[in-house]
Amino acid sequence: MARESKTARAERAAEVYDLLAAEYPQAHCELDFVDPFQLGVATILSAQTTDVRVNKVTPVLFRRYPDARALAEARQEDVEEIVRSTGFFRNKAANIIGFARALVAEHGGKVPRTMAELRALPGVGRKTANVILGNAFGVDEGVVVDTHVKRLSSLLGFTRASTPEKIEEDLMELFRRERWTLLSHLLIWHGRRVCGARKPRCEACAVAGLCPSSRV
Numbered sequence: 001m002a003r004e005s006k007t008a009r010a011e012r013a014a015e016v017y018d019l020l021a022a023e024y025p026q027a028h029c030e031l032d033f034v035d036p037f038q039l040g041v042a043t044i045l046s047a048q049t050t051d052v053r054v055n056k057v058t059p060v061l062f063r064r065y066p067d068a069r070a071l072a073e074a075r076q077e078d079v080e081e082i083v084r085s086t087g088f089f090r091n092k093a094a095n096i097i098g099f100a101r102a103l104v105a106e107h108g109g110k111v112p113r114t115m116a117e118l119r120a121l122p123g124v125g126r127k128t129a130n131v132i133l134g135n136a137f138g139v140d141e142g143v144v145v146d147t148h149v150k151r152l153s154s155l156l157g158f159t160r161a162s163t164p165e166k167i168e169e170d171l172m173e174l175f176r177r178e179r180w181t182l183l184s185h186l187l188i189w190h191g192r193r194v195c196g197a198r199k200p201r202c203e204a205c206a207v208a209g210l211c212p213s214s215r216v
């Protein structure tokens with residue numbers, strides 16, 4: 001097969017985006033939250049586990065610790081008990097308490113709105129910062145690259161890279177900035193519902209005609 005030009009890839013990527021947006025008009029962040037603080041905590045807890053599992057513990061957590069000030073004063077053992085079922089609970093409890101303490105100490109208890117300030121907070125990497133900026137503040141600063149985004153970007157021929165950082169760069173080059181946040185939701189929704197890791201259901205896929213890995 002002839003190598004696809006950059007322009008052809010960008011056009012195909014835009015078509016894939018439009019088809020997925022039509023397929024999943026309700027696509028959104030599946031972590032439950034009501035404010036940037038809750039989204040930050042939920043995202044830190046979501047490492048190595050599912051959004052469904054996180055959504056089971058956060059109502060209990062936020063009833064007891066409704067804001068950064070409350071969580072900053074929490075006892076580590078009490079928080080561990082609540083977040084235990086999300087796995088790596090000692091680290092996660094320490095991370096969310098550290099996150100809350102830094103918000104109180106450096107930002108008046110509020111979540112900052114810039115990548116640099118977010119990255120400086122304990123437990124917050126580029127992916128978590130992108131989740132917060134895109135979903136709590138509506139700022140398209142980057143593309144969240146999780147396991148689904150990584151797999152689908154490669155299957156769909158959007159990237160040949162294997163590291164999240166490089167995949168994100170490729171996606172940012174391929175898609176218009178105002179699409180970055182929704183792009184990752186669309187790929188995640190498609191990955192969860194149709195293009196699964198074990199067995200992609202190409203026969204039921206809305207973008208099979210544009211996918212170089214299609215089996216149909």
Ligand code: SF4
Pocket residue numbers: 155156194195196200201202203205206207208209211212213214215
């Ligand atoms: S055609 Fe198959 S491999 Fe390609 S995105 Fe659809 S389900 Fe995934």
